[in-house]
Amino acid sequence: MEIARTVERRFACEDGDLEPGESMTVPGDVAVALYRNEHGDYFATADTCTHEDWSLGEDSDLEGNEVVCPLHMARFDIRSGEALCFPATIALQTYEVQVDDGKVYVLA
Ligand code: FES
Incomplete structure (x- = not known):
């Protein structure tokens, strides 16, 4: 029997800390990669590349709405x-992002 995890609203950063085209890792029980695309929109996925063990939040390239893992060049939407x-x-697990009163949160 699978036990459901409780989704937690986790503070990631202040709105504006992450420049468009940048990413960061939000630590926690499940590490999350937070991205800000060139339009300033936020998205979040699992931090670890599904190919091997690589942190996409710490080191990846964001091209539009695609993240490129630099280890073996896999791409994800x-x-x-x-x-x-x-x-x-x-696929990478995705997570909801909320911007609230100048603060960015991930639901993971
Ligand atoms: S670890 Fe990401 S493509 Fe291989």
Whole structure:
């Protein structure tokens, strides 16, 4: 039987701390990668690349709404988590992002 995890609203950063095109890791029980695309919109996925053990929040390249893992160049859509090219074949879990009173939160 699978035991459901409680979703927690986790403070990530102040709105504006993350420049468009940047990402960061939000630590916690489940590490989350928070991205800000070139339009200033926030998205969040699991921090660890589904190919191997690499932190996308700490080190990746954001191109539009795609994150590129620099280790073996897998690409993911940060809106859906979809794996867009080999060697990654498994999607990233995505998480809701909320901006509230100048603070950015992830629900994970
Ligand atoms: S660890 Fe990300 S593509 Fe291999």
